[in-house]
Amino acid sequence: MTEELAYIGANIANIRERVKSAALRSGRDPQDISIVAVTKTVGLEKINRAIDEGLNVLGENRVQEICEKYDNINRECKWDLIGHLQTNKVKYIIDKVNLIHSVDRMELAEEIDKKAHKSGRVVDILVQVNVAMEESKFGLCAHEVKDFVRALSKFNSIRVKGLMTIAPYTQNEDVLRSVFRELNKIFIDIREENIDNIDMELLSMGMSNDFEIAIEEGANIVRIGTAIFGKR
Numbered sequence: 001m002t003e004e005l006a007y008i009g010a011n012i013a014n015i016r017e018r019v020k021s022a023a024l025r026s027g028r029d030p031q032d033i034s035i036v037a038v039t040k041t042v043g044l045e046k047i048n049r050a051i052d053e054g055l056n057v058l059g060e061n062r063v064q065e066i067c068e069k070y071d072n073i074n075r076e077c078k079w080d081l082i083g084h085l086q087t088n089k090v091k092y093i094i095d096k097v098n099l100i101h102s103v104d105r106m107e108l109a110e111e112i113d114k115k116a117h118k119s120g121r122v123v124d125i126l127v128q129v130n131v132a133m134e135e136s137k138f139g140l141c142a143h144e145v146k147d148f149v150r151a152l153s154k155f156n157s158i159r160v161k162g163l164m165t166i167a168p169y170t171q172n173e174d175v176l177r178s179v180f181r182e183l184n185k186i187f188i189d190i191r192e193e194n195i196d197n198i199d200m201e202l203l204s205m206g207m208s209n210d211f212e213i214a215i216e217e218g219a220n221i222v223r224i225g226t227a228i229f230g231k232r
């Protein structure tokens with residue numbers, strides 16, 4: 001192992017401690033929170049180091065990058081797509097992804113269902129919600145989520161596993177907390193409907209700057225890049 005990459009191990013240990021504390025503060029089992037290591041722009045050697053440290057779910061936001069890395073990381077790991085997905089690129093990743101975090105429109109869901117069916121698999125997805133209604137971000141508006149999820153229940157080759165959001169880029173804790181809280185409310189509300197073919201289990205929210213607040217507000221997947229690998 002390269003000594004110069006030791007900081008990755010130290011960062012991961014630090015993050016695990018903080019995840020654990022945040023989980024305990026909110027009365028939850030730290031084991032229930034999973035960390036996606038966001039590896040966009042990160043090179044293979046560093047990714048391998050994170051896998052050595054036990055982080056084997058990797059998050060990428062570009063299809064091309066997943067495809068290139070997929071062939072070059074010969075380790076036991078899973079790839080999550082966390083970024084915007086163009087409909088015409090679904091075919092490239094359908095056999096590679098573990099979980100798509102960013103389903104935000106019917107046309108995309110139809111294409112994922114079609115290609116998954118062709119591959120003989122069922123693909124797990126999350127519905128992306130733009131809670132703060134930021135122009136720059138993808139995702140459904142909060143009030144559209146329930147009907148959208150209901151509509152997805154008809155697909156046989158997609159399994160809805162939960163919701164995802166990207167909070168506004170701010171240090172304002174109140175703003176962050178209210179965004180995460182609102183998504184958690186929608187999540188619980190839909191879960192209580194017990195819709196066929198919908199398993200509301202996963203709530204993907206929180207990044208390097210805000211993952212502790214996200215966990216306190218109900219996240220069970222956090223997506224962390226910078227705090228593991230350093231500035232991109």
Ligand SMILES: *Cc1c(COP(=O)(O)O)cnc(C)c1O
Pocket residue numbers: 038040061082083166207208209223224225226227
């Ligand atoms: C880049 C990215 C992250 C990780 O962001 P950091 O601030 O580096 O932790 C998480 N989620 C999505 C969707 C991203 O694009």
